[in-house]
Amino acid sequence: MSAGIIDISPPVSSASPVWPGDTPFSAEPVWRVGAEGGVNVSRLVTTPHIGAHADAPLHVDPLGVAIGLVSLDPYLGPCQVLDCRAARGPVGVADVRAALARQPGTVAPRLLLRTYDTFPREWDGTFAGLLPELFDWFGLLRGGLLVGVDAASIDPVDSKRMLAHHAAAGAGVAILENLHLQHVPEGRYELIALPLRLADADASPVRAVLRNIQNSPQKSHPQE
Numbered sequence: 001m002s003a004g005i006i007d008i009s010p011p012v013s014s015a016s017p018v019w020p021g022d023t024p025f026s027a028e029p030v031w032r033v034g035a036e037g038g039v040n041v042s043r044l045v046t047t048p049h050i051g052a053h054a055d056a057p058l059h060v061d062p063l064g065v066a067i068g069l070v071s072l073d074p075y076l077g078p079c080q081v082l083d084c085r086a087a088r089g090p091v092g093v094a095d096v097r098a099a100l101a102r103q104p105g106t107v108a109p110r111l112l113l114r115t116y117d118t119f120p121r122e123w124d125g126t127f128a129g130l131l132p133e134l135f136d137w138f139g140l141l142r143g144g145l146l147v148g149v150d151a152a153s154i155d156p157v158d159s160k161r162m163l164a165h166h167a168a169a170g171a172g173v174a175i176l177e178n179l180h181l182q183h184v185p186e187g188r189y190e191l192i193a194l195p196l197r198l199a200d201a202d203a204s205p206v207r208a209v210l211r212n213i214q215n216s217p218q219k220s221h222p223q224e
Ligand SMILES: N[C@@H](CC(=O)c1ccccc1NC=O)C(=O)O
Pocket: 019, 020, 021, 022, 049, 055, 059, 152, 153, 154, 155, 159, 160, 177
């Protein structure tokens, strides 16, 4: 990886975990390079909720927009990585504020929340999710644009009503899931995680990366 870029995307392959019962990723050869040349071309079959990915409002709302129609602004720009591993149960406003207190200054419009000690390589259903109030606070009160998590969902694994997803859509907050944040120190970064322009899809894989920016304001050195 080139200098200054931190990859927060887990690898995507047939070994990638997916929600129980959801379609795993597969890449099957359709054409193959042979002795006389030709090309390798595969066919991809997959849930769009694979690896690091962006959920569309359509994921939980039949009238919500598809991922190819959402604004790209949330997926590109200043963010803060917050360590929320101390949270007991679903991550709420108090947990996020406690983490934000370790990074004085303006709250960035994008927050990436680490909840795992070790990012799971296989399906893990033990994540607690986020409280819906977090999206009202961050989106409606603070003008936040995006919340990302390292877990497979922002709702608890047994959720049917998907309250956090609905709250995010209602507050206009974009969602990233399955971010690999284990190797990322808390701090300020530039996020780049654009979804594909999939015209009808309820989600899209993203290549999520962080770029280092100054983590503390430089002292000015007036000339003497
Ligand atoms: N919210 C998760 C996916 C999800 O919740 C899910 C995916 C496939 C089948 C069922 C699911 N959730 C609840 O029944 C995600 O966005 O990746």
